[in-house]
Each structure stands twice: as C-alpha cells, then as structure tokens.
Amino acid sequence: MTTAEPTTDGSYRNKIVAVEPGGNEYIAEADRHGKPSQLFWTWTSPNLEFATIFVGMLAVLAFGMSFWQAVAGIAIGTGLGAVAHFLLSARGPLHGVPQMVLGRMPFGFKGNAVPAALMSVTAGVGWFATNSVSGAFALSTLFGFGPLVGLIIIVLLQTGFAFFGHNLVQAFEKYSFPVLAVIFIAASVAIFVHADLGAPVGADGVGGMGGFLLTVGTSFGYAAGWTPYAADYTRYLPSTVSTTRTGLFASTGLFLSCFVLEIVGAASVTTGEANLGDPTGSFTSELASPLAKATLLAIAIGAIAANSINIYSGAMAFVTIGIKLPAHVARALVTVFFGVAGFLIAWWALPDAAHSYEAFLLIIAYWIGPWLGVVFADQYLRRGQKIAGYLYDRSYANWGGLAAFLFGLVASVLLFSNQELFVGLIAKAVPQLGDITFFVGFVLAGGAYLLFCKSKIAAERTLDVTSV
Numbered sequence: 296m297t298t299a300e301p302t303t304d305g306s307y308r309n310k311i312v313a314v315e316p317g318g319n320e321y322i323a324e325a326d327r328h329g330k331p332s333q334l335f336w337t338w339t340s341p342n343l344e345f346a347t348i349f350v351g352m353l354a355v356l357a358f359g360m361s362f363w364q365a366v367a368g369i370a371i372g373t374g375l376g377a378v379a380h381f382l383l384s385a386r387g388p389l390h391g392v393p394q395m396v397l398g399r400m401p402f403g404f405k406g407n408a409v410p411a412a413l414m415s416v417t418a419g420v421g422w423f424a425t426n427s428v429s430g431a432f433a434l435s436t437l438f439g440f441g442p443l444v445g446l447i448i449i450v451l452l453q454t455g456f457a458f459f460g461h462n463l464v465q466a467f468e469k470y471s472f473p474v475l476a477v478i479f480i481a482a483s484v485a486i487f488v489h490a491d492l493g494a495p496v497g498a499d500g501v502g503g504m505g506g507f508l509l510t511v512g513t514s515f516g517y518a519a520g521w522t523p524y525a526a527d528y529t530r531y532l533p534s535t536v537s538t539t540r541t542g543l544f545a546s547t548g549l550f551l552s553c554f555v556l557e558i559v560g561a562a563s564v565t566t567g568e569a570n571l572g573d574p575t576g577s578f579t580s581e582l583a584s585p586l587a588k589a590t591l592l593a594i595a596i597g598a599i600a601a602n603s604i605n606i607y608s609g610a611m612a613f614v615t616i617g618i619k620l621p622a623h624v625a626r627a628l629v630t631v632f633f634g635v636a637g638f639l640i641a642w643w644a645l646p647d648a649a650h651s652y653e654a655f656l657l658i659i660a661y662w663i664g665p666w667l668g669v670v671f672a673d674q675y676l677r678r679g680q681k682i683a684g685y686l687y688d689r690s691y692a693n694w695g696g697l698a699a700f701l702f703g704l705v706a707s708v709l710l711f712s713n714q715e716l717f718v719g720l721i722a723k724a725v726p727q728l729g730d731i732t733f734f735v736g737f738v739l740a741g742g743a744y745l746l747f748c749k750s751k752i753a754a755e756r757t758l759d760v761t762s763v
Contacts, residue, residue, distance in 0.1 A: 300392075300687050307462070315460025318614035318626045321686075322391040327533040329465075331540040334384065336472035337465060337528050338521070338548035341604050343475035344597025345429040347553055348578060350517050351560025354510040359502035362492045365561040368510030369554060376518025377550035379667055382674075383522050385542035387529025392686060393608075394526040395615040400682050401673035401744065404689050406697035408616045410666050414523045415616070417659055419609020419629075422520065423602050427453070427638070430598025436579070437591040446638065449595065453602040454634030457610070458627050461531060464603045471600050478586075478593040483559045485582050490562040505729030509713075512730050516660030518553050519733075522667060524608040606630055617689065661712070664733030665703030668741030669696050676745070676752045695747035703740025707732045 305325030307315055354365035383394060390397060395414060399407045427449050434445030456467050529541050563578050579587040610629035673696065685691045712719040713730035722728055 300683055309462060311462045311466050312459065313462070314458065314627055315462065319393050319396050319611055321683075322530050324534065327391075327531055329532050331529075331532065331536055331544045333465065333469065334529065334541065334544040335548040337468045338380070338545050339552040340468040340472045340475055340597070341521075341601035342549065342552035342556065342597075343472075343479050343593070344426060344556075344601050345433065345578070345594040346426050346598070346601065347517065347556040348560035348563070349429070350513055350553075351557035351562075352564055352578075353513060353560075354506075354557075355561050355564040358506035358509045358513075360506050360510055360561070362490070362494065362558075362561050362565055364507060365510055366558050368507050369514045369557045369561070372511040372514030372516075373518045373550055373553045373557065376515050376520075376522065376553075377546040379519055379522045379671075380525055380549050381542035381546035382671070383525035384529050384545035385538040386674075387526035388532040388534050388536050388541055389538060390526070390682070390686075391530050391534065392526065393530060393611045393615065394523055395612045396686055397526060397682075398615075398670065399686055399691065400677065401669045401693060401696040401748075402700070403693035403696065404617065404691050406692065406694055409697060410523070410662070410700065411612045411616045413662050413666075414612040415609050417520070417609075417662075418524065418605045418612065421659070422605040423453075423609065423634075424638075426598040426601045426605065430595045430602075433591040433594035433598070437588055437595070445595075449598055449602075450634060450638045453599045454606060454630065456599070456603040457606040457630045457634075460607065460626065461528075464607050465528070467603055468600055471596055475593050475597055475600070478589045479556065479559075481586055482579075482582060482590045482593075483555070485586060486559055486563050486566070486578075489566045491565045491567075492562065494565040503727055505713075505727045508729030508731055512660055512733055514553070514557060515733060516663070517557075518549060519663050519667065520659045521549060521604075522663065523612070524604060527608045527611055528604075606634060658714075660733035661708055661736065662704055664736035665700050665707065665740030668703055668737040668739070669700045669744045672699075672741040672744035673748070673752075676749060680752075680756055693748065693751065695751060696744055699740050699743035699747050702743050703736045703738075706739055707736035711735050 300321040302321045302323045303317060303326045305323055307313065308326050309328045351365060351369060354360045354368060355362065358365075360368065386397060387394075395407065395411045398410055402410060427446055428442075430449040431442045431445035434440075434448060435442040438445075456463055525545065529545065532541060560578070579590050582590060607626075607630065610626050610632075613629045614626055708717075708719065710719045710721045711728065711730065711732040713722040713726075713728075713732075719732070722730065
C-alpha cells in the first residue's frame with residue numbers, strides 16, 4: 296500500500312518574516328525557490344563559530360597531536376563528513392521532503408522513530424546546548440556580565456529565528472556570512488602570526504595512533520553531525536536544479552568552514568595560551584583588543600547561526616516521529632519546546648563545558664556512523680526506484696533496517712568505544728586504536744542492511760512494476 300504525500304499549498308514560498316506553516320510535508324513546486332549556490336553560506340555560516348575552533352584545540356590539547364598531525368586528522372575526518380553531506384544534500388530537490396522523512400525508506404515509518412528521536416535530542420538539545428554555551432561565554436567575556444545572562448540572550452535569539460522557520464533561517468545565514476567571514480579571517484591571520492607550528496607534542500595528551508584516530512573521529516563527528524539535516528535545507532529548491540551543484544555547494548561550504556577553523560584552533564594552542572577551562576578567553580588572548588572584541592561578537596553570532604539550524608531541524612525530526620500535533624503549527628510548537636530544553640541543558644553544562652563537548656562529539660559519531668551506513672546501503676539498493684508513495688504511509692515497515700542500525704551501533708560501541716565511562720573490549724585490549732567506533736558502526740550497519748533487506752527491496756521493485 297502507498298499513500299499520497301501531504302503537500303504545502305504555495306502560500307509560503309519566499310516569504311522571510313512569516314512563520315513557516317506545517318511540519319514535514321512535501322514542498323510543492325509553487326513553494327520552491329532559490330538556487331544551489333545559496334547552500335554555500337547556509338553551511339559556512341553555522342560553522343564559523345567557536346565550537347568548530349574547539350575541535351582543533353582538542354586535537355592538540357587533549358589528543359596529543361602536533362599541529363601538522365592535527366591538520367591531517369582534521370582533513371580526513373572533515374572530508375569524510377563532507378562527502379556524506381554531498382550525497383544527502385543532493386536528494387532534497389528530487390524528493391522535496393526533510394532528511395528524516397527520507398529515512399522512512401530504510402527504517403520504515405515506525406522504525407524511523409528511533410533515529411528521528413536520536414536526531415531530535417542531539418540537534419535540538421545536545422548541539423543546541425553546546426553551541427549556546429560557547430556563545431554565552433563569548434558574550435560574558437565581551438560585556439562583563441555572567442554567562443547565564445549571555446545564555447538567555449543567545450537562546451532567545453536563535454529560538455526566535457527557528458520559530459519563524461526555513462526562510463528566515465536561510466536569510467540569517469546569508470547576511471551573517473560576510474560579517475563572520477571577515478572577522479574570522481582577520482582573527483585567523485593574527486593567530487597564525489603568533490603560532491609556533493613546529494611546537495613539540497604535549498606530554499599530557501593521548502598521542503600516537505590513538506590520538507590521531509580520536510582527532511579523525513571528533514572532526515568527523517562534527518562535520519557528519521550535520522548530515523541528518525542535509526535535505527532539510529535543499530528541499531525548497533526547484534526540482535529542476537542540478538543535484539551535483541546542490542551537493543557540491545553544500546559540502547564545500549561545510550568542508551571549508553570546518554577545516555579552516557579547526558586548524559586555526561589547533562594553531563592557537565601552539566601560542567602557549569590555550570586553556571580548556573576558559574577556551575574562548577584563551578583563544579582571543581593573543582588578539583589585539585579591537586579584534587578580540589570583534590571575534591567574541593562573531594563567536595556569539597556564529598552560535599546563533601548554528602543553533603538556528605540545529606533547533607529547526609531538531610523540531611523537524613521530532614515531527615517526523617509520527618506524533619500527531621496541530622498540522623499548521625506543529626514544527627513551530629516543537630521549536631519552542633526544544634528551545635526551553637536546550638536552555639536547561641546548556642545551563643547545566645556551563646561549569647564543565649570543555650569536558651562535556653569532547654564526549655558529545657564522539658557520542659554523536661557513534662550513532663551517525665551506523666545511521667549513514669544504513670541510509671547509503673538503502674540508497675544503493677533503491678537506485679532508480681520511485682519512493683514517493685511510501686514516505687507518508689504509516690503502515691510501511693522495514694524492520695531489517697532498524698535491526699541493522701542497532702546491530703552496528705551496539706556491536707561497535709561494545710567493542711571499540713573509548714569513553715571515560717565505558718571502554719569497549721577491543722579498545723581495552725588495543726588502546727592504541729583510540730576510538731574507531733564510528734567507522735566500525737558504519738561498515739557493520741551497512742553490511743547488515745545489504746544482507747537483511749536486499750530481497751525485500753527487490754520484491755518492492757517487482758510489485759511497483761506490476762502495479763503500474
């Protein structure tokens with residue numbers, strides 16, 4: 296059985312200061328607008344923030360990498376995340392639905408509630424809280440008031456943008472891009488002037504292959520953390536646009552912003568002023584006063600740019616779970632809920648932000664690795680298949696996909712996790728591996744999906760052909 300797709304009515308189109316109606320419906324051609332090139336700043340602006348810089352700082356301070364080792368690990372991890380983002384972004388114009396609605400194919404309508412819930416929590420609460428903390432510290436340092444006051448200001452602004460929806464979020468990314476780019480370029484030049492790129496490796500970090508793989512893992516976790524959102528910001532593009540250009544602009548913006556600012560973060564540690572207890576303050580300490588103040592302001596703006604996307608897509612994913620809410624305002628209502636929840640978590644994380652962030656990056660990669668494995672295996676098996684009739688069919692099931700995801704997730708964590716609270720069996724026996732949970736989860740889940748679901752999808756193809 297297949298179900299007709301609920302669609303938008305053409306009333307939203309390119310309005311900016313208007314609440315986006317509905318939740319996760321198919322975007323009708325009457326509402327389509329924009330061009331692929333806009334995706335460059337859509338995915339550059341949210342990464343021009345301190346959370347990105349901090350990934351590079353962790354590589355040197357916590358993982359014991361030299362600057363050049365950090366550059367290599369960051370390039371690999373970010374590159375892998377950007378490739379995944381390319382492939383998923385390209386699907387938005389074709390199908391006109393959010394990323395998590397597309398997830399109903401590999402997981403089924405009900406099974407998809409598991410990754411959708413995970414994405415809601417990591418995006419709408421986890422990432423929201425993480426970025427809010429960095430923005431709050433920046434405002435606190437800049438204006439001299441307490442971090443809690445800065446947190447309230449940040450949360451109100453970013454929740455407001457996300458409440459209005461897609462077009463206002465896209466507009467904010469566009470107009471914040473030149474401001475953020477100019478300030479961060481100037482700050483980056485100043486950091487590299489003071490950096491000692493040949494500084495010896497610190498004695499306190501993990502070091503070795505384990506530290507390198509942790510660097511790859513955290514940079515991948517940061518970049519790939521955007522992949523469950525990919526189609527959310529390409530689904531409004533006209534169905535006739537080039538899918539290659541769509542994926543290319545999205546992935547290029549993501550890669551350049553993440554790679555450049557992460558290596559700036561790694562370079563900043565070599566100045567000798569880095570301090571995980573006050574990361575924003577130590578990062579700006581080498582900058583002249585006017586540039587330091589501008590950088591702190593940019594860090595706050597970047598946090599808002601990132602979290603406008605986080606809370607918007609987190610709410611979108613929650614709506615996709617299948618809980619019935621008033622159709623016209625479903626996404627907007629959930630946005631407010633996540634804004635409150637994210638604020639409370641961020642408030643709780645303020646005293647130990649650095650430690651919380653390191654663990655959070657790896658945990659994101661733990662579930663996104665097997666999720667991507669299942670999603671890409673499904674795309675491979677369904678290549679050329681029409682899927683529109685399945686996306687909103689509440690009876691459509693694909694339990695093999697959920698089983699493959701859970702198998703990849705649980706097995707990889709039990710064997711390879713290298714967290715303070717839990718060390719996997721193989722990671723304990725071979726600690727020099729660092730943490731490769733995300734890679735193993737991707738391979739195991741993808742392989743299991745091909746094994747579990749190949750015959751089911753082949754049968755669906757046959758049924759589709761015979762029913763035409």
